[in-house]
Amino acid sequence: MPDRPRPLVVVCGVDRDAVLATGEAMAAADPRTVLVAHDLRRLGEGVLTRSVRHRGGWRTDAVELAHGCVSCTLREDLLPLLHHLAVDGEVGRVVVLLDPGMEPESVCEALAHVEPVVTDVLELVGVVAVLDGATWLEDAGSGEALADRGRAVTADDDRTVAEIVVGQAEFADVLVVVGSPDPWERVRRDAVLARLAPQARRLDAAHPALVPDVGPVLAELHPDARRGVPDDPHGPLLRGQPPLSRDVGVSLLHVGLRRPFHPQRLHEAIDVLLTGTIRARGRVWVASRPEHALWVESAGGGLQVGTAGRWLADSLAWDDVDALRRASASLRWDPRWGDREQQLVVLVHDAEPGDVVAALDAALLTDEEIALGEDAWRGFDDPFGTTHTDPCGELAPGAPAENTRGDQA
Structure with missing residues (x-):
């Protein structure tokens, strides 16, 4: 095994052919590159297809899983395979081509934390997202379900198209944009991407067959590129230096409130985050559960609410959080509220920024409600339940939803 781990690259995208073309371009530029691809279209049957391109040729095998889920795919097949490739003397670089149903953030978290830990033996140098340039902006603002396009991984997969395409672009170090809409929509799409992924490097290709090798770009990433490391829910919400001015109707709003x-x-105000927006994410303070920081995350027309642990104002566990959070909380500490506050970032493309801010302001407690005190706040009607998904028309009040951040309430 070499002194320095071999590089690992993760490539994602909703267009299977474009993702494959990106991997093939990397393999053509470096013959010692190994490509690994999984096809999850039969995962509901407990079967997946694994393809490996090694020494210039592809080998495809069907793999049976005891449970038809993505986490089992990672734990039982992908992670052991990557460990095997890490010690193969003929391997120079490993490129994992994700199935369109696999999200890069959850995969990278598994690579770093699920046994056998892959990042101990391979160096994750970057995540590449391949975007459909002609349709990405429309998809990113939609509320369409993956199932409606026949792309759901399992029968109970209720994720949206926007959740996938926005998450892929936001988490990437390199964006490969294939194809383009009309000039006006391209300008608007580029304005959104500049705010959603300001540190990501960008490559354009007219067609999947013309996708260039991304290797040189990966070698020159921004020093603070995420390289597969998920954001801390209590960390800064503005990553890098995104443009804050409004451009072609696109705005990035930072909402910070102290009640x-x-x-x-x-x-009732959540609808304002689901219409004319691409992304909303951040920590919110809800009066009925004052000890918990809630995490809100939307993509297009869908939103999820989970918990991000306890506010430090209601916890004695200062030593259990990292130094950056302690320092940040200390700098913003309020004599009455401690570190409790509203911190939201909203990426708007078809909505009026003032309408978003006004709707959120109207949802705050009034002075009279503040005066009632925390014991009274706990009795307020709380429609969120343990976790919450919007739109919620088909869910019973408090019905459980997938929680993608932190602990359960």
């Missing part, structure tokens, strides 16, 4: 939301009015 709690009324749970019912916040629930």
Whole structure:
């Protein structure tokens, strides 16, 4: 095994052929590159297809899994395979081509934390997202379900197209944009990407067959590129230096407020985050559960609410959080509220920024409600349940939803 681990690259995208073309371009530029691809279209049957391109040729095998889920795919097949490739003397670089149903953030988290840990033996040098340049902006603002396009991984996969395409672009170190819409929509798409992934390097290709080798770009990433490391829910919400001015109707709003939301009015105001927006994410303080920081994350027309642990104002566990969070909380500490506050970033492309801010302001507690005190706040009607997904028309109040951040409430 070499002194320095061999490089590992993760490539994602909703167009299977374009993702494959990106991997093939990397393999053509470096013959010692190994490509690994999984096809999850039969995962609901407990079967996946694994293809490996090694020494210039492809080998494809069907793999049976005891449980038809993505986490089992990673734990039982991908992670052991990557460990095997890490010690193969003929391997120079490993490129994992994700199935369109696999999200890069959860995969990279597994590579770093699930046994057998891959990042101990391979160096994750970057994540590449391959975007459909002609349709990406429309997809990113939609509420369409993956199932409606026949792309759901399993029968109970209720994710949206926007959740996938926005998450891929936001998490990437390199964006490969294939194809283009009309000139006006291209300008708007580029304005959104500049704010969603400001540190990502960019390559354009007219067609999947013309995708260039991304290797040289990966070698020159921004020093603070994420390289597969997920964001801390209590870390800075603005990554890099995104443009904050409005351009072609695209705005990045930072909402910071120092009083709690009324749970019912916040629930009613959520619609403003689901229409004419690409992304909303951040920490919110809801009066009915003052000890918990809630994590809100939307993509297009869908939103999820989970918890991100306890506020430090309601916890004695200062030593259990990292130094950056302790320092940040200390700098913003309020004599009455401690570190509790609203911190949201909203990427708007077809909505009026003032309408978003006004709707959120109206959801805050009034002075009269503040005066009632925390014991009274806990009795406010709370429609969010343990976790929450919007739109919620088909869910019973408090019905559980997937929680993608932190602990359960």
